[in-house]
Amino acid sequence: MPSVRGRRGLVAAALNVPVEQQQQQQHEEQEVSKSKRSTSPCLGVPKLKKRTALVDMTNAHKVNLSFLDKKKKKKKKQQQQEVKKTSSVSEKSQAEQQRSTSESTEGKSSENDEEEKEEAEEQAVCHVAQDLVTPEVPVEFDVDSENRNDCFMIPEYAKDIFDYLKSREEKFVLQDYMCQQPSINAGMRAILVDWLVEVQENFELYHETLYLAVKLTDHFLARTPIHRDSLQLVGSTAMLLASKFEERDPLSVDNFLYICDDAYNREQFLRMEASILQALSFDIGIPVAYHFLRRYAKCAGVGMDMLTLARYFSELSLMDFELVQERSSLLAAACLFLALLTKDLPGWPPVLQFHSGYEISELAPVVRKIYAMAAQPPSSELKVVRSKYSHEVFFRVASLPLVDYDVLEKTLEPQRFPLIQL
Incomplete structure (x- = not known):
């Protein structure tokens, strides 16, 4: 029984196709198959061009490309004009040369106008780029540069992220x-x-x-x-x-x-x-106090025991309905402020005032509410938070004595307690 390839002649004979025409068709098919094999080893599949998986998608890259394209167009125009000038000098008379010189001066003036427009556009782009640059953090308040090699800490955007979360609090x-x-x-x-x-x-x-x-x-x-x-x-x-x-x-x-x-x-x-x-219109990305609390603790450079004490005050505040109306960033700052005073540390250093945006006068009303809540005796119905933070895993912070009320008031409003000179 003939093979599949050998059956072509039988089919052609049945269709009364001349032998010469059959040979010519076979020759053309061989050439086509050779050309297909040369382009790709996969039986005639055309070879695909390699493309880069990642490209520069920043606006700066696009702006630079646009500037390069404009410069290339300038060079092409200058070259074309030079070629036209040389051909016109060899062919035209002196009168025509004068006309051409006048036209060239007009062309130069138009080119100068285009260059001025392009320079104005470049200056505008540079001005916009400078406006987009975030202001630098002072060196004495820089708490993120130490994590510049840690990609998970994203030190370049840490302050911007918390500033954005603080701005979103107005919505909630x-x-x-x-x-x-x-x-x-x-x-x-x-x-x-x-x-x-x-x-x-x-x-x-x-x-x-x-x-x-x-x-x-x-x-x-x-x-x-x-x-x-x-x-x-x-x-x-x-x-x-x-x-x-x-x-x-x-x-x-x-x-x-x-x-x-x-x-x-x-x-x-x-x-x-x-x-x-x-x-909630499917918007559940609500800023919470715990996010700000961890940020402020990092800014203050306190240990885990201090952060746990502030977390204890913060979880107690979750049950107080009067504190529901307070912003999460302000609540977190007040909890950390009270924890610092409980541990006999400076109440509110400048680095915390810079990163939180709150002064002691703004924290005072919330601090007093949290202090009054923590000073109350434990309730039989609300005991989970106190028992949780009485465990050694949480440094038994619930059993720590609170700061004296007079010391708290002197820190919150020092002008009410002037120093007595002996």
């Missing part, structure tokens, strides 16, 4: 919303937050998850009246959303069905999740 300022909630009160909210702290501790979640869950709960309650029976459902769903936003391995609905002792079903969790996202 809360007011007293309990007047819109006829079925719940501030005490019920405090019990819910205390329970969320326990959930965060049992599941070993990030502290950012806890803070964001409380923020989501407050913002939803400020927009939607609920019944007291649904308060735990709101807090649990807020923790579920926060874990999806912050955690590497977020919790599932089954986890919350278990910890809620099947008080709610899966459909209720999913409906509440959709309700919270719609009420």
